[in-house]
Amino acid sequence: MKSYLFAPGPTPVPERVLLRMAAPIMHHREKVFEEVFEEVREGLKYLFQTEQEVLMLTSSGTGAMEGAVTNLFSKGDEVLVVRAGKFGQRWGELAEAYGLVPTFADFSWGEPADVAAISEILEKRPGIRGILIQASETSTGVMHPIREIAALTSKREDVILVVDGITAVGVFEMPMDAWGIDVVVTGSQKALMLPPGLAFISLSEKAWRFAERSTTPRYYFDLKKHLVSARKNQTPYTPAISLIIGLHEVLAMIKDEGLEEVFRRHHRLADATRSAVKAMGLELFAKSSPSDALTAVVVPDGIDGLALKKAFLERYGITVAGGQDHVKGKIIRIAHLGYFDPMDMFQVIGAFEMALHSMGYAIELGSGLKVLAEKLA
Numbered sequence: 001m002k003s004y005l006f007a008p009g010p011t012p013v014p015e016r017v018l019l020r021m022a023a024p025i026m027h028h029r030e031k032v033f034e035e036v037f038e039e040v041r042e043g044l045k046y047l048f049q050t051e052q053e054v055l056m057l058t059s060s061g062t063g064a065m066e067g068a069v070t071n072l073f074s075k076g077d078e079v080l081v082v083r084a085g086k087f088g089q090r091w092g093e094l095a096e097a098y099g100l101v102p103t104f105a106d107f108s109w110g111e112p113a114d115v116a117a118i119s120e121i122l123e124k125r126p127g128i129r130g131i132l133i134q135a136s137e138t139s140t141g142v143m144h145p146i147r148e149i150a151a152l153t154s155k156r157e158d159v160i161l162v163v164d165g166i167t168a169v170g171v172f173e174m175p176m177d178a179w180g181i182d183v184v185v186t187g188s189q190k191a192l193m194l195p196p197g198l199a200f201i202s203l204s205e206k207a208w209r210f211a212e213r214s215t216t217p218r219y220y221f222d223l224k225k226h227l228v229s230a231r232k233n234q235t236p237y238t239p240a241i242s243l244i245i246g247l248h249e250v251l252a253m254i255k256d257e258g259l260e261e262v263f264r265r266h267h268r269l270a271d272a273t274r275s276a277v278k279a280m281g282l283e284l285f286a287k288s289s290p291s292d293a294l295t296a297v298v299v300p301d302g303i304d305g306l307a308l309k310k311a312f313l314e315r316y317g318i319t320v321a322g323g324q325d326h327v328k329g330k331i332i333r334i335a336h337l338g339y340f341d342p343m344d345m346f347q348v349i350g351a352f353e354m355a356l357h358s359m360g361y362a363i364e365l366g367s368g369l370k371v372l373a374e375k376l377a
């Protein structure tokens with residue numbers, strides 16, 4: 001039996017990227033590496049849709065989230081944390097770990113943030129220095145209205161918008177400069193089609209001014225140091241050389257396909273997956289504004305969600321994600337971000353139908369596959 005990854009991270013790595021990374025290690029202080037690094041810097045700006053430098057950190061995505069908190073804010077700073085899932089909670093935990101004072105804007109899991117509510121909090125609490133939010137809340141499969149929230153913060157000199165774009169960058173349109181987003185963070189193992197181990201962060205000019213004022217202690221993730229090095233095609237410490245070589249290949253793939261086409265492909269797969277799941281008689285967990293990165297599906301009544309996830313793996317070799325915290329066992333999350341194409345979705349929807357069928361759920365086999373074919377034909 002083959003193994004198939006359909007979890008929203010880590011995601012499959014393309015063959016040509018694996019082959020590039022299998023080459024003997026080059027030294028990071030040599031010219032060959034600096035040439036790769038320079039092209040990678042350009043490719044990342046294209047991906048983030050920014051003129052700013054995109055810094056590469058050796059960590060998983062959370063490292064860049066931590067870097068955002070420690071470089072932009074100081075102990076006692078008030079921040080607005082949007083919580084509508086597991087990753088929103090993580091922003092809150094990071095803020096509290098460094099002594100920031102969070103005000104929480106809580107929304108139900110499965111719902112997007114409400115712009116009017118956020119605007120009201122900003123009006124009421126003029127001390128707020130930043131908004132911390134996800135663009136795509138991976139724990140629920142919901143997209144937050146980043147463009148509208150950026151419209152609120154970009155007209156204020158003293159508030160920055162910090163976006164965890166870990167399942168958004170390279171999935172759907174979120175132009176950092178054009179929308180006036182101050183900080184965008186992502187990681188290697190989601191839409192970037194790489195193994196885990198690299199995190200990325202880019203700061204607007206306004207955010208760099210915040211960084212000048214921040215007094216939070218930091219060392220490894222001191223972004224100013226990374227910026228100075230990056231401009232010389234270097235990193236302050238040994239970079240994850242193999243991953244950066246792989247990234248060079250990934251960025252060439254994205255450039256060849258074209259960012260617009262990358263977004264269109266993700267949307268087609270997401271739209272077809274959502275339609276297929278509904279045709280199977282199932283319900284999406286996202287009440288509105290579903291993310292094109294993944295589809296979260298409500299496990300139907302009478303079915304044990306943990307057993308369903310196990311059936312995917314043991315019968316068909318497919319890894320999907322379940323739910324976390326209070327939705328554990330209640331949802332199944334199917335990824336379609338990164339290295340996915342239409343035929344991949346037939347595997348996961350086919351397995352979904354058969355797994356439910358095997359568990360005694362009344363499903364007409366082929367009901368989801370039929371709609372998938374109609375959508376993707």
Ligand SMILES: *Cc1c(COP(=O)(O)O)cnc(C)c1O
Nearest residue numbers: 009060061062087138166167187
């Ligand atoms: C995966 C993910 C993270 C966490 O990234 P790690 O790489 O596990 O540190 C953070 N935010 C979102 C939205 C994610 O999807």
